[in-house]
Amino acid sequence: MSDHFDIAIIGAGPGGYVCAIRAAHNGLKVAVIDERPAFGGTCLNVGCIPSKALLHVSERFHEAAHDFAAMGIACEPRIDIAAMQAFKDKVVEANTKGIAYLFRKNGVTGYHGKGRVSAPGTVEVTADDGAVTTLKARHIVIATGAEPATLKGVKIDEKTILSSTGALALDEAPKHLAVIGAGVIGLELGSVWRRLGADVTVIEYLDRILPGMDAELAKTLHRELKKQGLAFRLASRVEKAAAKGRKATLTVSPAGGGEKETIEAEKVLVAIGRVPRTRGLGLADIGIATDEKGRIVVNERFETNIAGIYAIGDVIPGPMLAHKASEDGVALADLLAGKVATIDHELIPAVVYTAPEAAAVGRTEEELKAAGVEYARGSFAFLANGRARAMNLSAGFVKLLADARSDRLLGAHVLGPMAGELIHEIAALMAFGGAAEDLARITHAHPTLSEALREAALAISAKAIHS
Numbered sequence: 001m002s003d004h005f006d007i008a009i010i011g012a013g014p015g016g017y018v019c020a021i022r023a024a025h026n027g028l029k030v031a032v033i034d035e036r037p038a039f040g041g042t043c044l045n046v047g048c049i050p051s052k053a054l055l056h057v058s059e060r061f062h063e064a065a066h067d068f069a070a071m072g073i074a075c076e077p078r079i080d081i082a083a084m085q086a087f088k089d090k091v092v093e094a095n096t097k098g099i100a101y102l103f104r105k106n107g108v109t110g111y112h113g114k115g116r117v118s119a120p121g122t123v124e125v126t127a128d129d130g131a132v133t134t135l136k137a138r139h140i141v142i143a144t145g146a147e148p149a150t151l152k153g154v155k156i157d158e159k160t161i162l163s164s165t166g167a168l169a170l171d172e173a174p175k176h177l178a179v180i181g182a183g184v185i186g187l188e189l190g191s192v193w194r195r196l197g198a199d200v201t202v203i204e205y206l207d208r209i210l211p212g213m214d215a216e217l218a219k220t221l222h223r224e225l226k227k228q229g230l231a232f233r234l235a236s237r238v239e240k241a242a243a244k245g246r247k248a249t250l251t252v253s254p255a256g257g258g259e260k261e262t263i264e265a266e267k268v269l270v271a272i273g274r275v276p277r278t279r280g281l282g283l284a285d286i287g288i289a290t291d292e293k294g295r296i297v298v299n300e301r302f303e304t305n306i307a308g309i310y311a312i313g314d315v316i317p318g319p320m321l322a323h324k325a326s327e328d329g330v331a332l333a334d335l336l337a338g339k340v341a342t343i344d345h346e347l348i349p350a351v352v353y354t355a356p357e358a359a360a361v362g363r364t365e366e367e368l369k370a371a372g373v374e375y376a377r378g379s380f381a382f383l384a385n386g387r388a389r390a391m392n393l394s395a396g397f398v399k400l401l402a403d404a405r406s407d408r409l410l411g412a413h414v415l416g417p418m419a420g421e422l423i424h425e426i427a428a429l430m431a432f433g434g435a436a437e438d439l440a441r442i443t444h445a446h447p448t449l450s451e452a453l454r455e456a457a458l459a460i461s462a463k464a465i466h467s
């Protein structure tokens with residue numbers, strides 16, 4: 001049997017499913033293939049969405065146990081992990097069902113099974129029962145995302161040594177959780193299980209947490225996380241982790257060389273990055289070019305070196321973020337419909353859902369210094385923001401960076417309550433080429449967290465009122 005489409009997309013994550021819906025809006029006939037039983041990819045099934053459910057629950061639990069008393073609420077909360085996991089599963093189900101509904105509504109044909117490009121213009125879908133369906137498509141889009149990077153000498157069994165998938169599904173808080181990597185996944189999931197009662201040790205190769213984010217923001221977040229009881233071993237490389245029974249032993253050495261030591265833990269989370277997922281797609285057979293990191297090489301129109309085959313999201317260079325993949329998907333769907341589409345890669349916000357939350361858009365101070373750009377910086381602490389104080393959440397700050405001569409905003413770094421929401425005001429201003437003074441002249445309602453952004457802008461263009 002063979003079905004004919006304008007576009008066949010392999011992978012129904014935030015890159016693939018968004019591309020599919022947009023292409024359908026553009027009047028194209030679209031097929032999407034995914035091997036998971038539910039559409040939505042890593043993000044909806046075992047990534048962004050379930051982790052946000054656990055982060056939300058564990059934050060509320062922590063607040064109730066530690067912060068309510070100071071606000072006059074007396075209670076002794078108890079966590080029911082099975083009920084929390086059931087809540088998470090319901091959230092995931094509602095979201096993935098939503099994608100299936102949107103496919104039906106927009107006339108997108110979904111296929112469950114493994115997709116393989118057998119030739120340009122042809123995709124074979126092998127279902128779990130071995131049945132093969134052949135799809136013909138003018139355009140084929142690879143949107144297969146990424147998978148956890150593995151460490152030599154560490155075998156993920158999802159029982160004792162976990163990837164993020166296993167760490168999202170634990171049925172009790174481990175006594176001691178060792179986290180390899182102080183990146184986004186390590187800090188988010190480390191925070192979840194710390195708040196639910198685990199002793200957590202984060203082992204990081206570099207001498208700082210969150211590489212790539214603004215150093216001052218990372219330093220302050222590091223201090224806040226230590227206050228919450230997370231232990232850190234920076235400048236330490238995990239060389240080996242071995243599971244035996246209900247215990248794991250890690251071999252750790254100083255990054256600069258020196259004596260090795262062992263750390264024991266009940267569970268280990270491996271969070272050392274993610275790698276593009278291209279295995280089994282038949283790409284090597286048809287000669288698709290990849291780079292030294294295994295990412296598919298594409299041009300600015302997402303075209304690979306083989307005509308009619310495109311790639312978007314985590315399988316191509318760029319930040320491995322759901323919203324970046326979705327933007328790629330929208331742009332490609334428009335290009336394939338003959339429209340104009342561009343993405344400003346300078347304006348992709350990044351959010352780390354710790355408490356306090358960390359968010360950034362544009363350049364860091366380190367990047368501006370390295371590029372020799374003269375800049376002005378303005379910062380404002382949430383301690384001096386009335387709303388943050390009233391919420392009993394006054395840790396963190398806003399830092400804005402603007403061009404020293406033109407005053408144009410170049411970057412924003414926010415650590416604090418709702419940072420992931422606040423950052424978009426700056427992203428919007430930057431998208432229109434806004435200056436610090438523009439932000440300082442916009443009336444912000446009082447009392448709001450957003451006033452901290454305006455105060456940071458005033459700190460550049462004049463002087464902050466409340467500091």
Ligand code: NAI
Pocket residue numbers: 151180181182183184185186188203204205206209210211236237238239270271272273274319320321350351352353
């Ligand atoms: P990451 O790249 O953010 O951090 C990995 C860390 O592991 C680095 O700091 C690295 O120095 C360290 N490391 C590597 N090898 C090591 C070793 N042998 N011993 C000790 N430390 C070692 O990777 P992560 O956290 O696994 O996240 C993967 C991807 O998923 C990222 O691209 C991230 O952006 C994305 N993601 C985004 C989220 C968000 O936007 N909120 C949430 C979760 C993941």
